[in-house]
Amino acid sequence: MKHLFLLALKSAWNRRFTLSLTVIAIALSVAMLLGVERLREQAHEGFSQSIAATDLVVGARTSPVQLMLYAVFRIGEATNNMTWASYQYITKNPLIAWSIPISLGDSHHGFPVLGTTPDYFTHFHYGDAQLLTFKQGKPFKTTFDAVLGAEVAKQLNYKLGSALTLNHGMSSAGPQHGDKPFAVVGILAPTGTPVDRTVHISLEAITAIHLDWVAGAPMPGFSIPPKYVKKFDLAPKEITAALIGLKNRAAVFKVQREVNNYAKEPLLGVMPGVALEQLWQVVNVAEKSLMAVSAMVVVVGLSGLVAVVLAGLNERRRELAILRSVGAKPRDVFVLLSCEGLFITILGIIFGVLLLTILTTLFAPIAQARYGIAIQASSLSLAELRLLSVVMLVGLLASLVPGYRAYKLSLLDGLTPRI
């Protein structure tokens, strides 16, 4: 067997220029397949890592997925807010251990601005129930303090003490809250979650910057300078959503029911896990089609392999006859040709994985910055290994085609090929 492998290797090496194109095709298709799988895995991972230890997310009534998307992942915008009074009423429930109000809607250079209370820094969990940690500085204390996520500080090159102004709405082309600058008092350590891309300010600050605003625009001819905002009541009227942690997990359905049945305002309480599951169901269709397309591309790559090896076969009938004359069995010829396809598949897979590793290393920072998806050039996951072994298996089956053809030819030709 060993000498057949060597023979197949030498033969393939002899035709390396033709075969390398096939290797490239397979490598590209494998890289694509793995890339899609890795993106999928890491998006799932990213989403599930974004929130932990939170039992309920509460907001104005909408779809659970929608609520999760804007309240936790900062994707899209809230259509409705919930009143501060409702929030206060609901969180009075003795079953509740902690709660974090969040108020969204403004932005800074495209990064979402989140108004909250200092509780955010003591109760918000991500990943495997980790708390946020400060790389520098401390939580906000006064009205115009801001705490930056790691990515915000890194990209905009902000340090402690840097001044920044906010935009109204999510567009950086929208109206400015230019008259009320904030100072950076804290920068969080990286988390690999949307927190990294968030500017945190107090709920009071959200009220303060909108004091002189009406219906989403500055009141013409009227402006309140920052030093006077303290004279106004800065207690929030509305918030976007609230994250709630319970003393006892088992009570989650009870609290959820109370939220959903709250009479004064239509509210929605969702369990993050359940909402995520729904989100996956939505995304699943897209993922499946992407996977199907990538699988097709792999099949195209492997068909190319079969075509190239088969096309070369006719010119090699003399070679096969020589091998027969020195004692090769038709079976050996079969193994020889099948090995060749197998080598190409293996090489394609190796180069595909290498290619993907290079690409992810190159593009991980961009994906992190633009989409908040942390792609790691990690070692192969179990699911990826499973995919690769399927590719390998299909490659092996495909390689049997030229192997069988060569077997038939060598039986037909014997020692004297009829070319």
Place this chain on the structure above:
Amino acid sequence: MPNATSRIVIRDLVFRYPGMASPCLDITSFQADAGDRIFLYGPSGSGKSTLLGLLGGVLAAEKGTIHLLGQDFSALTQSQRDRIRADHIGFIFQQFNLIPYLSVIENVLLPCRFSPRRLAQTLSDDNSPTLAAERLLGQLDLHPALWKKPVTQLSVGQQQRVAAARALIGKPEIVIADEPTSALDADRQAVFLDLLLRECNNAHALLLFVSHDQRLATAFNREIDLTTINRAVTENLTA
């Protein structure tokens, strides 16, 4: 009863390709012994390739028997016949005898890869298979400088000598040469033939030399016209 020393014995052999109405080979009797240097004259269409296929065991007879070194081919499987070919027969063809992606030495050593017996027999005279290959190449007047060259850069005559070394390595009992000189000019034909005959003598191998060029026949101790022993040809011609 075939002679025990006979290396090839053919009796009442009939062979027909699938789908053909009449047989293309019909040989009543043929026998070849160890010391024979047989010149087998066969113009194209005389069933030459078919006979070689049958002797090499890649084709199976429809009727009759072929004994190679006392073994009855008709009683053997394809795989067993492949083994006998690997172990006992060295082939040289007209041209393009060599595997282009193997070195000269690797080409010579090919039979040893498929036949443990021939691998073992290289060690009876030489310390290693490679040394056996080099010795044969030297005896066939192929200069060591050429051994390193890609086989595709060798001249046709040089390639045929490499093929001869390959046919002879591991001392097979039978060497079958199918028009090995037809691609060579007259001078080189004579040189090649001398070398081949000498090496077959050294190896005590039966040489079956097939050609349509009857001028070469004088160097051999037996001359057989395939058209006369193959009744299928005679019938076809008279029909």
